[in-house]
Each structure stands twice: as C-alpha cells, then as structure tokens.
Amino acid sequence: MHWDDVGSQVCSIARTMSVLGDRWTMLVVREAFIGTKTFDEFVAYTGAAPQVVSARLKRLVEAGVLKKEPVADGRSRSEYLLSEMGQDLYPVVCTIMVWGDRWLSDGRGRPHALRHTGCGCVTSPKLACDACGKFVSRKTLTGEPSPSMKRYRAQMFNEASQ
Amino acid sequence: MHWDDVGSQVCSIARTMSVLGDRWTMLVVREAFIGTKTFDEFVAYTGAAPQVVSARLKRLVEAGVLKKEPVADGRSRSEYLLSEMGQDLYPVVCTIMVWGDRWLSDGRGRPHALRHTGCGCVTSPKLACDACGKFVSRKTLTGEPSPSMKRYRAQMFNEASQ
DNA sequence: CGGTATCCCATTTGATACTG
DNA sequence: CAGTATCAAATGGGATACCG
Numbered sequence: 605m606h607w608d609d610v611g612s613q614v615c616s617i618a619r620t621m622s623v624l625g626d627r628w629t630m631l632v633v634r635e636a637f638i639g640t641k642t643f644d645e646f647v648a649y650t651g652a653a654p655q656v657v658s659a660r661l662k663r664l665v666e667a668g669v670l671k672k673e674p675v676a677d678g679r680s681r682s683e684y685l686l687s688e689m690g691q692d693l694y695p696v697v698c699t700i701m702v703w704g705d706r707w708l709s710d711g712r713g714r715p716h717a718l719r720h721t722g723c724g725c726v727t728s729p730k731l732a733c734d735a736c737g738k739f740v741s742r743k744t745l746t747g748e749p750s751p752s753m754k755r756y757r758a759q760m761f762n763e764a765s766q
Numbered sequence: 767m768h769w770d771d772v773g774s775q776v777c778s779i780a781r782t783m784s785v786l787g788d789r790w791t792m793l794v795v796r797e798a799f800i801g802t803k804t805f806d807e808f809v810a811y812t813g814a815a816p817q818v819v820s821a822r823l824k825r826l827v828e829a830g831v832l833k834k835e836p837v838a839d840g841r842s843r844s845e846y847l848l849s850e851m852g853q854d855l856y857p858v859v860c861t862i863m864v865w866g867d868r869w870l871s872d873g874r875g876r877p878h879a880l881r882h883t884g885c886g887c888v889t890s891p892k893l894a895c896d897a898c899g900k901f902v903s904r905k906t907l908t909g910e911p912s913p914s915m916k917r918y919r920a921q922m923f924n925e926a927s928q
Numbered sequence: 929c930g931g932t933a934t935c936c937c938a939t940t941t942g943a944t945a946c947t948g
Numbered sequence: 949c950a951g952t953a954t955c956a957a958a959t960g961g962g963a964t965a966c967c968g
Contacts, residue, residue: 605813606942607789607959613813614877616866617796617859623870627769627787627960634779637904643930648926649919651767651775653962658931668869680968681930689869694904695893696865697779699857704778707830707851708785715776715915718907725897726910731857732894732901735887739894742799742856745880748888753877757811764810768962789940805950815942820951842948843950933966940959947952 614756623667624693628652630700632660636670636690637697641683669693695729702728776918785829786855790814792862794822798832798852799859803845831855857891864890 611622624630631650640646646657661684664670669690673683686693698718705714705728720727733740749757773784786792793812802808808819823846826832831852835845848855860880867876867890882889895902911919 610789610793610813611870614872615796616863616870616877618793618866619870620862620866621789621792625787625789625792627772627783630783630787631772631780634777638909644926645923647931648923651772651922654931655933656961659960679929691904692868693865695861696858698893698907699861700782701778703855703858704780704782706854708773708778708781710776712914713912715778715912717910717912719910720895720897720900720902721906721908722900722902723895723898725895727895727897727902727907729893729902729907730896731860731891732899733882733885733887733889734892735882735889736885737894737899737901738882738884739899740882740884740889740891742853744883745860745889745891746883747800748879748881750875750877750879752874760813761807761810764806769960809950816951817953818941821940841949929968931967934964936961936963938959938961940957942957943955945953945955948950 614750614753620696623663623669624696626660628656629660629664630697632657632664633669633690633693634697636684636686637694641685642681643684646684664690698729699731776912776915782858785825785831786858788822790818791822791826792859794819794826795831795852795855796859798846798848799856803847804843805846808846826852860891861893 610618613619628650632646635646635649640649643657646661647654650657661670665672668687670684671687673685675681675683701716717726718729719725731740732738772780775781790812794808797808797811802811805819808823809816812819823832827834830849832846833849835847837843837845863878879888881887893902894900
C-alpha cells in the first residue's frame with residue numbers, strides 16, 4: 605500500500621496519521637499550541653528548514669487543522685492559528701507529552717509541566733470515560749470493531765495471503 | 767536541524783516523535799494494541815512492505831516499546847508484544863483514534879468504538895486531571911515551562927536570528 | 929521579515945525475488 | 949511463515965540563494 609492510500613484505511617488512527625504522521629508535523633502543531641503564530645518563529649523553534657515549515661503549514665491549512673490569517677500591518681504577513689479541528693488535537697498533544705515525560709526524560713524534570721487551574725495541582729492528565737467520568741485504561745475498555753472495519757481487515761489479510 | 771537531533775530537543779513531544787514520528791510506526795503500534803503479534807500479520811494489516819515492517823519492529827524493540835519473544839513452536843518465529851512502555855502508549859493511541867473518529871470520519875460511524883466496562887457505555891475518552899479527577903481542557907490547564915526549556919528555546923530563537 | 933525556488937544528496941519505500 | 953536482499957523510483961530535506 606502506498607502512503608497516499610493510508611488515509612482511506614477503515615481506521616481512525618490511519619486517517620489521522622495520513623494528516624499528522626510526518627516527522628515535523630507534530631512539532632509544528634506543538635508550536636501552534638504554545639502560541640507560535642508567524643513563519644519565522646515556526647522555523648526557529650521547530651528547527652526545520654524553511655521549505656519544510658512552508659510545506660507543513662500548507663498541508664495543515666489544507667487539512668483544516670490551521671487557519672492562515674492575514675495580519676493587517678502592511679507587511680503582507682500571515683498568522684497560522686489553530687482551527688477548532690486543530691484545537692481539538694489538544695488531548696493528542698497532551699498525551700504524547702505525558703508519555704515522553706515519563707519514558708524519555710533526560711532526568712531534569714518535565715520540560716513543560718501542566719497545572720490544573722481547577723484544583724491548583726500540577727497534573728499529568730489521564731483518560732476518563734466521557735459518560736461516567738471515571739478514569740479508564742486499556743483494561744477497562746473493550747473495543748468494538750464495526751462491521752466495515754472487520755470486512756476491511758479480512759480483505760487486507762486475504763490479499764496478503766495470496 | 768537534522769532529524770536525528772530532534773530527540774535531543776528539550777521537549778517531550780519532540781522526543782516522542784523521534785521514536786514514533788514516522789509514517790508507518792503508529793500503524794504498527796496500533797496493531798500491537800489490537801493484538802497482532804506475528805510478522806506476517808503486521809505486514810497484512812498495516813499495508814506496509816515487509817522491509818518497512820521489519821525496520822519498524824526493530825526500531826520499536828530497540829526503543830523499548832515492543833518486546834520480541836521467541837515462540838517455542840520449532841519454527842524459529844517470534845512474537846512482538848507491547849512492553850510496559852508500549853502499553854503506556856494507550857492514551858496516545860486512544861486520543862488519536864478519538865480525534866480521527868470526530869474529524870476524519872467517512873460517515874459510516876466509528877471504525878472501532880470503545881465501551882467502558884465500568885459503566886457499560888460506549889465512550890470517547892477525554893482527559894481528566896490525575897489529581898482531582900475532573901475533566902480538563904486547554905483552557906483549564908496552564909503550561910509551566912521549565913527553566914531549561916526556556917533557555918533552550920531562547921537559544922533556538924537566537925541562532926535562527928543570526 | 930515572510931516566504932519561495934533550486935540544487936543535490938540522503939533516505940524511504942514499493943516491487944520483486946530470495947532464503948532458512 | 950519469517951524475514952532479508954536488491955534495485956529502481958520517488959520522496960524528503962539540508963544548504964543556499966533569491967524575491968517582495
């Protein structure tokens with residue numbers, strides 16, 4: 605399967621990866637969450653080359669994750685802001701950060717801790733059921749593959765067996 | 767900055783991406799969570815070429831995300847299982863799936879719904895504070911960059927300004 | 929400052945075949 | 949089945965330069 609076809613897999617993870625599954629893309633998204641808005645800041649803070657940043661910003665705008673807004677300062681510049689779709693990536697960015705904090709630490713503490721304004725505590729957010737509010741884990745969740753996903757996977761398996 | 771140096775950024779997201787930030791890697795991880803264990807199943811279900819699967823499994827084993835266990839069936843085969851580090855990626859995989867469910871749907875429902883065994887409901891897990899248990903969002907969390915991260919970013923910015 | 933264009937090298941990867 | 953080898957094609961991306 606070519607990478608371009610990954611977005612058509614019957615799988616939300618594959619579809620998401622067809623948008624975000626790129627070396628530099630998540631760093632661009634991270635910057636957007638930190639508040640980076642202008643091209644040169646994206647270049648400076650991600651460490652990616654300008655054409656790479658340009659390509660990623662373009663793709664994220666096309667995908668609807670970022671909005672490109674002109675800035676009226678007479679300098680023909682633009683700002684790249686998170687759309688609602690982009691802001692909704694917060695849990696993804698957050699869980700990635702929490703995982704890195706735990707497993708890829710350099711021993712000098714969390715680079716970017718989070719404080720919950722509700723309770724005042726520093727937190728490493730965890731998943732909770734949106735119905736009952738209790739914490740969930742892999743053990744307390746069961747997957748229910750849809751018929752179309754089952755069909756799709758059976759087909760993948762059969763094709764590979766030939 | 768070369769991609770190989772991304773893992774040394776003072777940022778847990780960058781470090782995580784240096785392990786997982788690859789087109790196919792997350793699909794391999796997805797399969798591991800679904801219960802895929804053998805090489806040919808990874809090839810069949812991810813849709814990636816065998817050398818690609820081989821390389822990704824190797825990298826994930828080296829990174830400590832997967833464990834390669836020999837199977838004693840006399841056929842010199844191995845199983846690839848999630849380590850504790852790998853299992854801890856569950857929230858990442860889960861939030862990615864939930865985002866894809868919402869924003870990249872094909873209109874035929876969630877490919878893989880989750881049911882919470884605690885309350886019996888189908889759920890799209892959300893983030894909650896690990897201290898107080900309340901749901902959190904970007905608005906109820908404030909970031910606290912560490913001194914070393916601040917220094918690092920200032921340095922990135924200065925280098926880019928030259 | 930905010931990007932784009934070009935050049936060229938390194939890496940990725942799809943196709944195919946092969947081996948234990 | 950569980951991978952590895954090879955090769956060609958495509959893509960990615962760093963350096964540099966360029967333009968409004």
